[in-house]
Structures are given as structure tokens and as C-alpha cells.
Amino acid sequence: MHEIVNGWRRIIQAWLYPPTCVLCGDPGSEDRDLCSPCSAALPVRRRGCSRCGANLSVERDVVCGRCQQHPPFFDATFALFDYEEPVRHLIRGLKFHRRYAYGRLLGGLLAEHMASHPEHRPELIIPVPLHPVRYRERGFNQTAEIARELWRQLGIPVDAETVCRVRSTTAQAGLSADERRTNIRHAFRLVRPCPQRHVALLDDVVTTGATVNELAKLLKNSGVERVDVWCCARADRSSPGG
Ligand SMILES: [Zn+2]
Ligand SMILES: [Zn+2]
Structure with missing residues (x-):
């Protein structure tokens, strides 16, 4: 029906x-x-490091040196596009100008991509939460808008309540990788236990992965076995991303 x-x-x-x-x-x-x-x-991203999504000079499915030395808490990154025009325009239009159609489009494209990897289907999608103050200012969470389309097309439950942002952090753009890690530390809290074993964290743009790593640490420490990162775009370190 x-x-x-x-x-x-x-x-x-x-x-x-x-x-x-x-x-x-x-x-x-x-x-x-x-x-x-x-x-x-559209600037479809070449497969980079399977763990963090960083660009690599080789096409093969390998793990970069940084991830080998300091493995992140998340297990894999699936990034659809490079954070370049016109994807940057779509992401910024959704985030700053409430172009919800852009969110539906980005979510639909990501859903199509992930549908071709059924072996990586998670039990739950958690959009990266905004701090309540930021949420009130903006009126919506752009990542939750993208997640809604993933739920609609893939039928994977979305949960925006298990984790919350307890610390309002300064914008990550313009900070070095080390500064990003310090800036985001203890920014999130687990509101309730997460019974799922395989969870995907969703963000619109991932740059160094500091934000999703902090969230993945929280989930792994609470017993989640596998945490993947899904993002519409992966920015390389030199470009201004979230
Ligand atoms: Zn066109
Ligand atoms: Zn890596």
C-alpha cells in the first residue's frame, strides 16, 4: 500500500x-x-583512502599512511563528490539559504551511490548534530535534511536524538588539523544507548574528519561495533570545508 x-x-x-x-x-x-x-x-570523487577518504595518488582501495599510524575511530568513509563547484554551491545553498531542493538532490544522489554498495548498509544513520543555539539560529539542520532523503530512498532509519552537541564550537573552517581536533573535543554527548551495531554518521562536508572522529569515538566507546562516515563531499585539507 x-x-x-x-x-x-x-x-x-x-x-x-x-x-x-x-x-x-x-x-x-x-x-x-x-x-x-x-x-x-559533477566532480565525482575518485576512491581515496578507504578509511578516511583522503585523496591518494593511486586508485586502488588502500589505507593512507596517516590512518595506518593513527587509525581513526570510524571504519570507512564514503564520499560522493569533491568539495568543488557546483557541489559547493549546492551545499552552501542548502546550509545558508534554505534551498531544501538542494538537500533533496544531494540526498538522492548519495542514496543512489550507497544503494550500489548494499554490503555496507548500516542499521542506522546519525546526522552530525548542530548545537541547540546554532540550530535555533539556522532553524534547521542541513545534514538532517539530506538524511531525510536517504531514509526516503533507502529505508534506513535516521536518528537525530541519540547524540547531541553540548559544546558550541567555533567554525572548523580555517583551522589546522590539530586545531580542529582540539576545537571539537568533548563537543558531543550520548543521550541514550545506541543498540545498533553498525551505524553511519552523515555529514554534508568532511575535511579532516575531526568532527566525525569525535562522534565515532563516542559511539565505539558505547559498544557500537562499526561506524562508517557518509558525506556528500570530501574537502581536501587546503580547501575550506566543515
Ligand atoms: Zn542542468
Ligand atoms: Zn586515511
Whole structure:
């Protein structure tokens, strides 16, 4: 029944609001607000370090030297795009200008990518939480918007309540890797136990991984066996990311 209602909803929506490319205004393709040429031009990320997603000069599925020396608390990173235009425009448009259509698009593209890796399907998705003060200022959590689309398309439960942000940190952009780690330390708290064994942390942009590592530490220490990181874009250290 759910499927039928969903099917009808899609047909009516497509008739009322035909998909339109958010980048160029042409008709969208495959029910998305993105046309085929714009889709083909997106900066799809090459597979880097399987653990942290850092760029590597080799294409193979390897772990970078940094992760070998200081393994992060998370087990794997799945990054869809490089943090470059026009992905940067989409992420910033959602975050700072409430372009919810951008969130649906990014979530839909990430869902499609992760659907092709069913072996990595987690039991739960946890979007990186905002501090309550920041949440009140912004009125929404951009990562939770992306997570909503993942739930809709993949059916993986999303939980925005198990962890909360207890410390308001200065923006991570512009800080060195060491400063980011210090800045984010003890920023989160576990509100309730997490019974799931395999969890994916979702962030819009990952740069050094300091934020998701702090969250992964909390979850691992509470008994979660596997923590993956999913992100729409992976910024390299020189670029300004979150
Ligand atoms: Zn287009
Ligand atoms: Zn690595």
C-alpha cells in the first residue's frame, strides 16, 4: 500500500512540479532536479583512502599512511563528490539559504551511490548534530535534511536524538588539523544507548574528519561495533570545508 501511495504521489508531484535542473533550469532527468549534462559534469570523487577518504595518488582501495599510524575511530568513509563547484554551491545553498531542493538532490544522489554498495548498509544513520543555539539560529539542520532523503530512498532509519552537541564550537573552517581536533573535543554527548551495531554518521562536508572522529569515538566507546562516515563531499585539507 505504501508503495502504491508513494507511486501516485510521485506521479502527481511530477505533473504539478516537473523536475527542473537546479543548476541550469533545463528539464530534470530521472525524476531529479538535475539534467543529464549537469549531472555528468559533477566532480565525482575518485576512491581515496578507504578509511578516511583522503585523496591518494593511486586508485586502488588502500589505507593512507596517516590512518595506518593513527587509525581513526570510524571504519570507512564514503564520499560522493569533491568539495568543488557546483557541489559547493549546492551545499552552501542548502546550509545558508534554505534551498531544501538542494538537500533533496544531494540526498538522492548519495542514496543512489550507497544503494550500489548494499554490503555496507548500516542499521542506522546519525546526522552530525548542530548545537541547540546554532540550530535555533539556522532553524534547521542541513545534514538532517539530506538524511531525510536517504531514509526516503533507502529505508534506513535516521536518528537525530541519540547524540547531541553540548559544546558550541567555533567554525572548523580555517583551522589546522590539530586545531580542529582540539576545537571539537568533548563537543558531543550520548543521550541514550545506541543498540545498533553498525551505524553511519552523515555529514554534508568532511575535511579532516575531526568532527566525525569525535562522534565515532563516542559511539565505539558505547559498544557500537562499526561506524562508517557518509558525506556528500570530501574537502581536501587546503580547501575550506566543515
Ligand atoms: Zn542542468
Ligand atoms: Zn586515511
